[in-house]
Amino acid sequence: MTAVLLVVEDGTEYTEAFQRLASNDSGPSVELVRAGDADEAARILRERKVDAVFLDVVFDRTLPGRLAGDLEREIRRFGGDRARAERHLAENQGFYLLNELAPVLREAIPVVIAYDFSVEPERLAALRQRWERLSGVADGTPISSVLESLLASLTTGGTPGALP
Numbered sequence: 001m002t003a004v005l006l007v008v009e010d011g012t013e014y015t016e017a018f019q020r021l022a023s024n025d026s027g028p029s030v031e032l033v034r035a036g037d038a039d040e041a042a043r044i045l046r047e048r049k050v051d052a053v054f055l056d057v058v059f060d061r062t063l064p065g066r067l068a069g070d071l072e073r074e075i076r077r078f079g080g081d082r083a084r085a086e087r088h089l090a091e092n093q094g095f096y097l098l099n100e101l102a103p104v105l106r107e108a109i110p111v112v113i114a115y116d117f118s119v120e121p122e123r124l125a126a127l128r129q130r131w132e133r134l135s136g137v138a139d140g141t142p143i144s145s146v147l148e149s150l151l152a153s154l155t156t157g158g159t160p161g162a163l164p
Contacts, residue, residue, distance in 0.1 A: 002029040003154050004049060008041045008097055009034065009056035014114070014115070017143045028151050038068035045104040047087045052150045052160070053105065055113045057094035064089065069096035098131065110153040110160045112137060112146060133159045 007015045008026040015034040022030040035041035035049070037059075046052065064086040066073060074085035089096060094113045105111070117124035117130075117136040127134050133153065137146055149160040 002031050003051045003151060004031045004033060004085070005150060006044055006050045006053045007034050007056075008036075008038075008039065008053065008094075010036060010059040010061045010093075011056075014054060014056060018147050020087060021144050021147050028154070030147075030151065034098050037062060037066045038097050039066075040103055041097065045101065050109065051154050052110045053101075053112070054146070054150065055097055055111065055114045056096040057113060058091050059093035060090045062090065062093070067093055068100040069093075069095070097132075098127070102130070107131060107133075109133065110135075110150060112150060112160050135160050 005018065007018060009015065012034065015032055018030070018032050021041060022032065023129070033044055033048075035044055041053075059067060060119060067086075067089045069089045074088055075082050076082040078088065094115060098113065100113070107130065111131055112135050115136040116139045118138055124136060135149075146160075153160040
């Protein structure tokens with residue numbers, strides 16, 4: 001069986017790293033599918049079965065109009081400062097993606113977000129109220145460990161890289 005991993009990122013770094021690791025590994029077969037924004041990710045999730053999702057957090061190479069989230073609301077939140085609002089959306093895009101993909105992302109599939117929750121365990125706990133199998137990537141975690149953890153979660157039904 002081939003596991004399908006959806007990688008949502010504004011570049012190709014994670015996809016390329018996962019691809020190199022998957023092609024050198026004798027473990028489970030992995031098909032990597034990349035999406036560059038929320039619309040593309042939602043389309044993929046509607047059209048095919050995806051076994052796990054990896055979300056980048058920072059989308060600083062994406063035009064503001066392609067970012068998930070309500071830009072006008074964020075502009076009001078930041079007192080009319082459009083540049084600050086756009087930067088906030090870009091720097092936290094993975095969380096906005098998670099929210100925007102909610103209607104098409106099955107809650108039971110493992111999701112790893114490129115964010116270190118070790119300093120914000122309450123935030124992870126709050127997000128897990130909705131996304132039980134959500135986990136983050138601790139700073140300094142080798143990408144090979146991220147892929148191994150994701151693949152292991154597919155066979156065990158556990159949460160990849162779950163913090164204690």
